[in-house]
Amino acid sequence: MVTQTAHDRRFFVGTDIGGTFTDLVVLEDGAPPRLFKSPTTLPDRSGGVLAALELAAEAYGLELSEFTRRIDHFAHGTTAATNALIERKGAPTALLTTRGFADTLLIQRSMTSWVGLGAATGHYSRRRNPEPIVPRAGIVEVTERVDSAGREVVPIDLTEVRAALVEMRDGDTEVGALAVSLLWSFVNPAHERALAELIKQEWPTAYVTLSHQVAPVIGEYERTATTVINSYLGPVIRDYVNLLQTRLREAGFTGELSIMDSGGGVMRAGDAAARAASMLTSGPAGGVLASVALARRLGHRNVITSDMGGTSFDVGLIVNGEPLVERTSEVGNYHLALPRIKVQAIGAGGGSIAWVDEVGALVVGPESAGSVPGPACYGRGGERPTVTDADVVLGIIDPDHFLGGRMKLDRPAAEEAIRRYVAEPLGMSVTDAAAGIRQVADNQMADLLRKVTVEQGHDPRDFVIYAYGGAGPTHAYAYADAAGIGTLVVPPTATVHSAFGTVISDRYRAVQTTDPQRTPPGADDPAAHLDSDRIAATFATLIDRCHADLDRDSRATFTRIVYLKFRRQTQELPVVVPEGRLDGQVARRLVDDFLASYERIYGAGTALRSAGLELLTLRVEGRVRLTELAAAAPRRGGTLAAAVLGQRSVHFPETGLVPATVYRGESVGPGLSLPGPAVLEFAGTTVVVGPRQQADVDDDANLVITAREDS
Structure with missing residues (x-):
């Protein structure tokens, strides 16, 4: 390997925008990854990316323009598509479909009211039909018919379609996107192509998706839903990616931007608008792919990936060395004919709000405080208690060391929020209320782990669990133990693991x-x-x-x-x-x-x-393959004693408040071993080692947490 000078250093950058924080990782040939986090900025999420880039440039001692000029590859994962679909903020869309099949999208194979019910709501009584992506008035029936063998049965009537398009284009509607899904187009796409040519003539500014291009498979509902959602999200993703590219160019970036595809890699930014529906689990897919690479390096065949951020808890499976991929997926109560890396999520994150319901039960999530106003301890106007507030009150998170000390937390504000909204309504102490919040959240996450293993025919004892995200390493010791999983791995990239996955992906x-x-x-x-x-x-x-x-x-x-x-x-x-x-x-x-x-x-x-x-x-x-980098040399040297920051009282469910040793995480290098109870404070996350556990650091700086032999 040739040693680089300061004048020819080249960087590979990955980013992932979450609901609370924007993560960024920088790779350099022969050097360990460097990790950065910045609060997510709303509504313009590109602001958080630029803020994280500025932190990185400062860490490398470079001006922002000089740093970005040296980036060879920039990969990006985002929840922009998911947010637009869930919040129904896509482009107004019309659907052109075969006469007699106008209700296909509305009927949804009679599955509409319970799609995703178990994971999303948990209560049968809360079932409901989703808000239609396309209202019935926006569905245009086209006189045409091709049979299952691809033979034309009824010629397409372009005259009536032209009249409908002109009326829609010149009318009071705000339609700007069109979805074309004819019954047997995946066998013979001639009629869809004719419609595309007609639209180009009559409405050249409309965004158009053709079903035979985005989902050429049998199943008229799934294919239609995929086509409609792609058109619904396409203009949003186009504008989002264009804005991000503009901001990056203004900052000095001259390379090519790649966007994470939910299916298992990255695509060119220029392809993102045409494939918008394939970005619906863009961020979580990056974390699973990073875990696949790590599992191959460590020799783990079966892995549960667990990503706990500020808003959600995302879980994926790696079985026999490969991530599970589902051929169809469920997003926003619709079925899509787009294979994607299978990730299941619940609303359990550091920002999940705790509250007492009408029958006096403690509930955590799915509503999140996000980054604005955020948990009460953020001091940004949030008043309601969250999981992060509970972690602060229980001594798990040090208010003076959050984000490496860059962001001070307000413990009294956390205590007051928990007292007002949980402790007093339930007649308990603030500490017990905080412990209850944490235990409810941990049990919800353990339930999801059992759901993706036991309910799918897998024995969780056959798996290792990887914990990442800003809050994953903080809670993993509890939810892994509750799910019966004996080995827990926290990678050195844990706090930005999904961003790391984007930059190393093909x-x-x-x-x-x-x-x-x-x-x-x-x-x-x-x-x-x-x-x-x-x-x-x-x-x-x-x-x-x-x-x-x-x-x-x-x-x-x-x-x-x-x-x-x-x-x-x-x-x-x-x-x-x-x-x-x-x-x-x-x-x-x-x-x-x-x-x-x-x-x-x-x-x-x-x-x-x-x-x-x-x-x-x-x-x-x-x-x-896009990124080829030499592995970083292992960090050697140092003693466990040199990494000790002190002790503080930490609350564990099995022991209550007990003294725990606190370590500077970055100083605990390969070859070291430490017993629990312990807390390792990193710049972007806090790792908790339970009272009956021990942590060993392997040659690649992964923390491997297992049960102590004497426990």
Whole structure:
């Protein structure tokens, strides 16, 4: 490795904007990552990114313009798409669909009132239909029909569509985005292309999404919902990305901006507006991808990723070294035909507000105080108690050391908020009320951990848990223990782990299509009834499309995936196709892999082997490696005694208030081991080691927390 001079230093930067803080990580060849946090700025979130960049430039002793000029790669994860959908702040959108199918989006397969009910509300009585993305009056029926084989049955009537477009364009509506979703367009897109050409002539300023481009798969509701939401979010993402790029250019950045894709990598910023719906879990996906890289380095096959920030608690799974990916997803009470890294979330974060309901029960979240006004201890006008306020009162967070001392917290304000809203209504002390707030939050998070493991056929004892986010390492000792998970890892990038994932991720593109094949019931050799040549030809077409989207980059690698299910079932399972020629022998291996996967999830003996199989969806994922950096040399030297800051009383559920040793986290280097109870204070987070635990620091500075042998 060639040592860089001050004049040729080059940086790789990743950012992630959360509801409370904006995270930024800077990578440099042969150096450890450097981490920065700044409060998220609303409504212009780019302000928080620039503030974090200024902190980084100052840390490197450079002017902002000089620092940004040296950035070779800038990757960005954001909740902008999610926020716009949940808050219904997208662009007014109209839908053009096949005559007779105008109510497809409104009916939602009769699933609308309970989509995501368990995770989002927890109460059956709170079920409700979502606010329509497109009102019934904004749905235009198009006279046309193509059958399932792609044959034109009814020619498209462009005259009536032109009249509807002109009326909409010149009328009182504020429509600025159009979604086109015709019934069998993924088989034959000719009619959708004709509509696109007509729209270009009559309404060139409208943002347009065609269903055969964004979701060319069977399932008219899911495809229509995906198309509509992409158009609804497209103008918002376009404006957001353009503003961020402008602010970065003004700051001196001259490179290319990449945006995190929910499916498993980054895309060019210029592609973001056209693929807006694929950004709906942009931020959490970065944390899972960073965890995949860490798991491979540490040799962990099964990992639960847990990200606790200021607003939410996000959980993902890595099984057999790969992140779980769902082919369809649920966002904002709609089903989308877009595969994404599977992340489940609840409203449990440091800013989650605690309150006493009408029956006298203590409730924490899902409402969050966010960054403005924030928890009461922030001193920014917030009066209601939060999880962070409880952590301050319980001695877990030092008010003088928050964000490395850059932000002082107000403990009396936290105590007053808890006294007024929780302690007095429940007739208990402020300390007990704070402990109750923390325990309710921890139990809610443990419940989610059990939901993603036990309910999906996994034994949590087979997993290691990775904890990150600003509050994850603070609460992980409790929620991991409650879920029965014995090993907890806090990476050195924990406080900005999702941002770290964006900058180390590959450029990513996935394409898929529906090409149905079925095997007869009772067949001794189902694979013999699959047309391997036809599957191979479809994959060749998909790979060519994917490679084109990746600019024909010679470094691109491709993964082929088929989705199989038993006949007449609804749930498909993904099976990766091995490299090489796809023939009958490979097809048999795919069937065997599907059966093994099915029984692993649903139990031994559950595979309906005589039912016959269905293959509907074929998918190709393409990747191009963007960031190649030499690993940083391990930090060596130092003693545990030198890292001690002192002791303070900390409240633990199992012991009450007890003395805990407090360490400067950055000074606890590889090879050191420390017993609990202990608190490690880092610039961006606080790590808690429970009374019955110990923490060991490995060669890469990961904190590995396990039960003490004497506990």
